[in-house]
Amino acid sequence: MRIVLMQGGVETLDFFSRQLGDAFSAMGHTVFYHDLREGAPSAKHLKKFTRSGETVLFTFNFEGLEREEGLFSLREGYLWQQYKIPCFNLCVDHPYWYENRFSHLLEDEEHHPGTLTLYHHLSVDRNHERYLKGFYPEFRSAGFLPLAGTGATEVDHPAHTADRKTEILFTGHYTELPFFDASIHAINEEYAAFYMGIIDELIAEPKKTVEEVALAHVRRETGSDSIKELRLVLYKMLFVDLYVRNYFRGKAVQTLCDAGFPVTVIGKGWEKLPLKRKENLIIRPRTDSAGCLAALQEAKLSLNVLPWFKDGAHDRVWNSILNGAVCLTDPSTYLQEVLPDETGVRYFSLNTMESELPKLAEKLLSDPTLCEEIFERGRSVALQQHTWKQRAETLLHNFEEEIKCQS
Numbered sequence: 001m002r003i004v005l006m007q008g009g010v011e012t013l014d015f016f017s018r019q020l021g022d023a024f025s026a027m028g029h030t031v032f033y034h035d036l037r038e039g040a041p042s043a044k045h046l047k048k049f050t051r052s053g054e055t056v057l058f059t060f061n062f063e064g065l066e067r068e069e070g071l072f073s074l075r076e077g078y079l080w081q082q083y084k085i086p087c088f089n090l091c092v093d094h095p096y097w098y099e100n101r102f103s104h105l106l107e108d109e110e111h112h113p114g115t116l117t118l119y120h121h122l123s124v125d126r127n128h129e130r131y132l133k134g135f136y137p138e139f140r141s142a143g144f145l146p147l148a149g150t151g152a153t154e155v156d157h158p159a160h161t162a163d164r165k166t167e168i169l170f171t172g173h174y175t176e177l178p179f180f181d182a183s184i185h186a187i188n189e190e191y192a193a194f195y196m197g198i199i200d201e202l203i204a205e206p207k208k209t210v211e212e213v214a215l216a217h218v219r220r221e222t223g224s225d226s227i228k229e230l231r232l233v234l235y236k237m238l239f240v241d242l243y244v245r246n247y248f249r250g251k252a253v254q255t256l257c258d259a260g261f262p263v264t265v266i267g268k269g270w271e272k273l274p275l276k277r278k279e280n281l282i283i284r285p286r287t288d289s290a291g292c293l294a295a296l297q298e299a300k301l302s303l304n305v306l307p308w309f310k311d312g313a314h315d316r317v318w319n320s321i322l323n324g325a326v327c328l329t330d331p332s333t334y335l336q337e338v339l340p341d342e343t344g345v346r347y348f349s350l351n352t353m354e355s356e357l358p359k360l361a362e363k364l365l366s367d368p369t370l371c372e373e374i375f376e377r378g379r380s381v382a383l384q385q386h387t388w389k390q391r392a393e394t395l396l397h398n399f400e401e402e403i404k405c406q407s
Helices: 011-026 040-049 095-111 126-135 177-184 189-204 210-222 227-235 238-258 289-296 315-322 333-338 353-365 368-385 388-406
Strands: 002-007 030-035 055-060 087-091 119-123 141-144 166-171 263-266 281-284 299-304 326-329 345-347
Touching: 002 011, 002 040, 011 030, 011 055, 011 289, 011 388, 030 040, 055 388, 087 095, 087 388, 095 119, 095 126, 095 227, 095 238, 119 126, 126 141, 126 227, 166 238, 166 289, 166 353, 177 189, 177 238, 189 210, 189 238, 210 227, 210 238, 238 263, 238 299, 238 353, 263 289, 289 299, 289 315, 299 315, 299 353, 299 368, 315 326, 315 368, 326 353, 326 368, 333 345, 345 368, 353 368
Parallel strands: 002 030, 002 055, 055 087, 087 119, 119 141, 166 263, 166 299, 263 281, 299 326, 326 345
Antiparallel strands: none
């Protein structure tokens, strides 16, 4: 089989694609990396690589499906359609982040019928899949495929907990909450009160999804039940999603720092986090995905707050475990199914993190043997079921089934 992957977009997605590409190649398949930065010149090589009935596109977050130069023309539509190439797109965020992408594809379908026949949407959270089916019924769901992890090296066993230099590590950016004031107050104070009502409910009840709370408020205020109207409203409230993510992300780091634990962070914005004990926040320079994995190899504990995945998994969880760090994370329905507590992870509740997190950190950091036991249980699960190699195997089955359907 011939598999097209994207490069030259978001660094994290490039990294994921490379992990999958290495796995596909190791299984004997031929991989082509289309460079989005090169545009038409790379597309020229792509056309030579492509063979109808043997080729599929796998991409993340609609890369290659955004009317890019060399891949799309107003006259002929997408190259994928011209060559009858099935397109599998895994969105690492909630579908409401991509209302504009979905809308463009629907427009493209009007001008070039058959575009959507080739499109297969994959979701990293089962709630995302349910939302897609309910709010974008025009699109074909290819199911649920959680994110996976990568071990930074090929060593048989990561360094033992006692030998690691970093106590607690968080990899990811932080946006200070006042940044969102402009969006909250953009229209008038009545709208601001409406938005804050949604935010306040999500903070009080963080087990709920953003769409669950936001749609309930919208329907109560407007009485609207139009799918097209509601999905557009959610798209215009993305700042609500970002607000609650950063609220809890900041609170987790803040709680541990103010309780006396040194927390190392890799990412932008952390210098703006309000702290009582600023000396406990260690800000390291921003780095790429490989650099984050190397940092995890030095960490005893890896702190994680899920990006509002309530029924999925984030790669930070698997990366932590595969690189030898016990992951402190809020739970999701899916994570609790595949990783019981103390299987590579220790779960904490977003509601009660101020009392829970310091106790968990103290217990784990004072007992390296316990950390080793928790890590070992999680590592066996992650190695057997949650690397990009396993995701590649699942995808290949989907690719083969689609190719059969076409022939």
